[in-house]
Amino acid sequence: MSTTGTGSSPCGACKFLRRKCAVDCIFAPYFCSEQGPARFAAIHKVFGASNVSKLLLHVPVPDRCEAVFTIAYEAQARIKDPVYGCVAHIYSLQQQAKFSC
Amino acid sequence: MSTTGTGSSPCGACKFLRRKCAVDCIFAPYFCSEQGPARFAAIHKVFGASNVSKLLLHVPVPDRCEAVFTIAYEAQARIKDPVYGCVAHIYSLQQQAKFSC
Numbered sequence: 001m002s003t004t005g006t007g008s009s010p011c012g013a014c015k016f017l018r019r020k021c022a023v024d025c026i027f028a029p030y031f032c033s034e035q036g037p038a039r040f041a042a043i044h045k046v047f048g049a050s051n052v053s054k055l056l057l058h059v060p061v062p063d064r065c066e067a068v069f070t071i072a073y074e075a076q077a078r079i080k081d082p083v084y085g086c087v088a089h090i091y092s093l094q095q096q097a098k099f100s101c
Numbered sequence: 102m103s104t105t106g107t108g109s110s111p112c113g114a115c116k117f118l119r120r121k122c123a124v125d126c127i128f129a130p131y132f133c134s135e136q137g138p139a140r141f142a143a144i145h146k147v148f149g150a151s152n153v154s155k156l157l158l159h160v161p162v163p164d165r166c167e168a169v170f171t172i173a174y175e176a177q178a179r180i181k182d183p184v185y186g187c188v189a190h191i192y193s194l195q196q197q198a199k200f201s202c
Contacts, residue, residue: 046156048149055147055183063184070188074175082156083164086187087171093194100201 012036017049026056030068039072046075113137118150127157131169140173147176 010021012031017040021028027049031040043052052071059067077086084091111122113132118141122129128150132141144153153172160168178187185192 046152047147048152051147051149051152055179059183067184070185073188074179074186078156078175082160083168084171085175086191087174089191090187090194093191093198096198097194097201100198 009033012038013040013044013049016040016044026053030065042075042079043072046078047071110134113139114141114145114150117141117145127154131166143176143180144173147179148172 009015010019010033011025011028012033013027013036014021014025015033016037027040031037040049043049047055055071056064056067074086077089081088110116111120111134112126112129113134114128114137115122115126116134117138128141132138141150144150148156156172157165157168175187178190182189
């Protein structure tokens with residue numbers, strides 16, 4: 001098998017996109033070959049691989065893991081609730097804050 | 102000028118994308134020709150026009166305005182804060198809830 005970002009197998013993003021995983025693949029550190037494809041599927045559907053790749057390139061490397069986490073959270077929330085996405089969570093927390101105390 | 106989604110001028114999304122605005126343009130009801138292009142620019146940068154178009158097609162028409170509003174909110178938050186996006190707002194509200202009362 002070809003040399004890849006994570007070692008002997010393609011990362012989860014490249015596995016999902018059915019493409020060769022480059023040594024410097026921007027997704028490789030955050031999407032493992034096993035659970036990664038399912039996690040990346042939501043991100044790809046909502047944001048698109050190209051947009052996320054561009055976004056990560058503008059984020060410092062030590063912050064990319066957290067960026068991928070929040071992007072994945074937003075993507076999953078938007079798939080679950082296409083109208084409100086994770087903004088539903090914000091509305092809910094705002095209501096809780098309004099009525100607390 | 103050609104017939105467009107909103108009347109005589111292209112909608113804000115089509116103006117931004119420099120394309121003809123069709124009579125049934127999915128973006129036309131939500132992006133006016135004046136302020137629309139700037140609002141659509143953030144959405145296009147973060148989500149991509151094609152992804153948002155597909156997402157809106159799966160949302161009932163009466164809910165689309167709210168969907169566009171929350172998508173625009175998420176996009177603007179992600180541009181302002183590339184690492185956390187609007188999830189920063191969720192973290193902040195969760196912290197407030199934790200320490201209230």
